[in-house]
Amino acid sequence: RHYSIAFIPGDGIGVDVLGEGRKVLDALSSLDGGLKIGYQEFDWSCEYYMNNGVMMPENGLDQLKGHDSIYLGAVGYPGVPDHVSLWGLLLPIRRQFQQYINLRPVKLLRGIKPPLAGKGLEDLDFIVIRENNEGEYSSIGGRMYEGTEMDMAIQSAVFTRHGVERVLRYAFSLASSKGKRKKLTAATKSNGINHTMPFWDEYVRKINSEYPDVATEITHIDALAAFFVTKPESFDVVVASNLFGDILTDLGAAIVGGLGIAPSANINPEKNFPSMFEPVHGSAPDIAGKGIANPTAAIWCAGMMLDHLGEYELAAVLMESLQQVLEEGAALTPDLGGKASTWEFGDEVCRKILGK
Amino acid sequence: RHYSIAFIPGDGIGVDVLGEGRKVLDALSSLDGGLKIGYQEFDWSCEYYMNNGVMMPENGLDQLKGHDSIYLGAVGYPGVPDHVSLWGLLLPIRRQFQQYINLRPVKLLRGIKPPLAGKGLEDLDFIVIRENNEGEYSSIGGRMYEGTEMDMAIQSAVFTRHGVERVLRYAFSLASSKGKRKKLTAATKSNGINHTMPFWDEYVRKINSEYPDVATEITHIDALAAFFVTKPESFDVVVASNLFGDILTDLGAAIVGGLGIAPSANINPEKNFPSMFEPVHGSAPDIAGKGIANPTAAIWCAGMMLDHLGEYELAAVLMESLQQVLEEGAALTPDLGGKASTWEFGDEVCRKILGK
Numbered sequence A, B: 001r002h003y004s005i006a007f008i009p010g011d012g013i014g015v016d017v018l019g020e021g022r023k024v025l026d027a028l029s030s031l032d033g034g035l036k037i038g039y040q041e042f043d044w045s046c047e048y049y050m051n052n053g054v055m056m057p058e059n060g061l062d063q064l065k066g067h068d069s070i071y072l073g074a075v076g077y078p079g080v081p082d083h084v085s086l087w088g089l090l091l092p093i094r095r096q097f098q099q100y101i102n103l104r105p106v107k108l109l110r111g112i113k114p115p116l117a118g119k120g121l122e123d124l125d126f127i128v129i130r131e132n133n134e135g136e137y138s139s140i141g142g143r144m145y146e147g148t149e150m151d152m153a154i155q156s157a158v159f160t161r162h163g164v165e166r167v168l169r170y171a172f173s174l175a176s177s178k179g180k181r182k183k184l185t186a187a188t189k190s191n192g193i194n195h196t197m198p199f200w201d202e203y204v205r206k207i208n209s210e211y212p213d214v215a216t217e218i219t220h221i222d223a224l225a226a227f228f229v230t231k232p233e234s235f236d237v238v239v240a241s242n243l244f245g246d247i248l249t250d251l252g253a254a255i256v257g258g259l260g261i262a263p264s265a266n267i268n269p270e271k272n273f274p275s276m277f278e279p280v281h282g283s284a285p286d287i288a289g290k291g292i293a294n295p296t297a298a299i300w301c302a303g304m305m306l307d308h309l310g311e312y313e314l315a316a317v318l319m320e321s322l323q324q325v326l327e328e329g330a331a332l333t334p335d336l337g338g339k340a341s342t343w344e345f346g347d348e349v350c351r352k353i354l355g356k
């Protein structure tokens, strides 16, 4: 089994944490001689932009296309406006490669203390499926009357049947096959946003009729955000539009222990293109390069990547080792209350994997 | 001091809780003989819609215009699509009466146990200012190719200089005059939503230059939602667009004890039109009419209304009495772990006010 990975550390702590994920993958290769992982490194980032005026070369996507997976750290750095850096690298990959599923587990790992009083491992274990290609991140819109009293900006959210049906089918099918309780919660805001959101609700009901075994609830995003805090145990699979999924998954990260922990997979289910694995956290410029970033999310992402490649057993070894390190608590980074560096944490996970 | 209040219980538990708020206002009138409150009742609601085909009469807004304040319960009931009921009653009032400030305190009351481990009264005390007239709730958009493979819906968010500047000025001025720490946090998503949100950020920086004493941070909505859970103590005044403010304030309600508690004021600062006071919670049809709804939010709203009318002392008496009832715990509703009914809770607050 030989896999070729496009390795894009990107900006800030993306560089710090992705190295640890790679170390862990290498440890798994030593453990299982049959696993061979080759990396091609790309220095595409805000620094690259400063030097070249673009976030990636014109044929960037072509260079990525042949790989089995993309492993990405984080994008964004002060000095380059976020909408430039993101629309120049991260978002085109998600879109052009039809990674229309953004899969984000909200799962408390053993060893992590959650911020919600009285909630434990049983209560914090669900999956958010975020639509990843259209919706509110349309880039359609503009500005008018700039520099006058009448200055204004407009931006359109675009929801298509094609885009909505495919993400809903994926979510329903997941709830039906793997959900703990065959329950799906769809985020909406059809009471305030009166065109796109009623459209979304209509398709939720339509696809639900293809999966009658799934108990479905349609919940307004405001209440849903509140329920993430007050009754997280009520969720199984949550499906949301691009923007709502973005908000819910950072919030989801918070309720299971913080942004340093949450992984995400940008998946092209048809496997026509490589899928991309990236932590939910961003580049965190304030702590970049200090060796204190928590690599848990990046390591977990490597596990999701192995799962996607069909290496289920090795993915399980990774997750078990990661949780042992978190439970033992000897190599925690400062955000988890420890004193270890990013690489000490990574080394410890490798030691567990290799049984040392 | 004679005030005339437009009283709109609306739907579901709106009816249950608003009665308690009125009881409490009446108790304050007995306490202070100088305070006279007259009510005009309006039965506008989903039931009214079922009978009349509209949520309110054509001249509805004219009927409200002459009152000093509007006191509203909740709008929405199964059988009437939310976007019909809301766009037929609640949203037109907010807009036509230029209630462009939606003020929502995120403050832990004494006696309430927050869901966040280790956070107390000191940590949970800030204000969210939500833009209430434009932004994502534009109603501009539509649907095309319905019934075909190409079915799609589009909706535009509209941000104007006029709309953005006035809410930002209000928020900066509040942070500068009343803020504990003269700190303002502006919610954005300019990395993903690349027209309207960079526009918003630009005006945040511009208005900040008029209030140089206010420390300002611009935070992406996804991270901001997470910080509401992980570091609520870092906030002072938070300002957000219509949709982001909607999400943040339900989440804010959750971190200070639940949706039954959170009040909101829809304010027209120029006082050209009446302002409207309404709980953040909705009509909650599942518990409507059972006498178990928590009237805390509605009672707190009555306090905000008194504040807005300049009755600061009576507002303070109301808030003190409310908190005593919550602290003593003898008349709590089921959502707060007690066994009292909606009206027993309200009666208890009245008894405290009257010193009995």
Ligand SMILES: CC(C)[C@H](C(=O)O)[C@@H](O)C(=O)O
Pocket: A191, A192, A222, B086, B246, B280, B282
């Ligand atoms: C009912 C709905 C339209 C409303 C809103 O989103 O404004 C409500 O959620 C609120 O927060 O007041």
Ligand SMILES: CC(C)[C@H](C(=O)O)[C@@H](O)C(=O)O
Pocket: A086, A246, A280, A282, B191, B192, B222
């Ligand atoms: C950086 C940003 C554009 C991105 C998003 O909103 O999609 C990030 O927040 C994420 O969640 O992956």
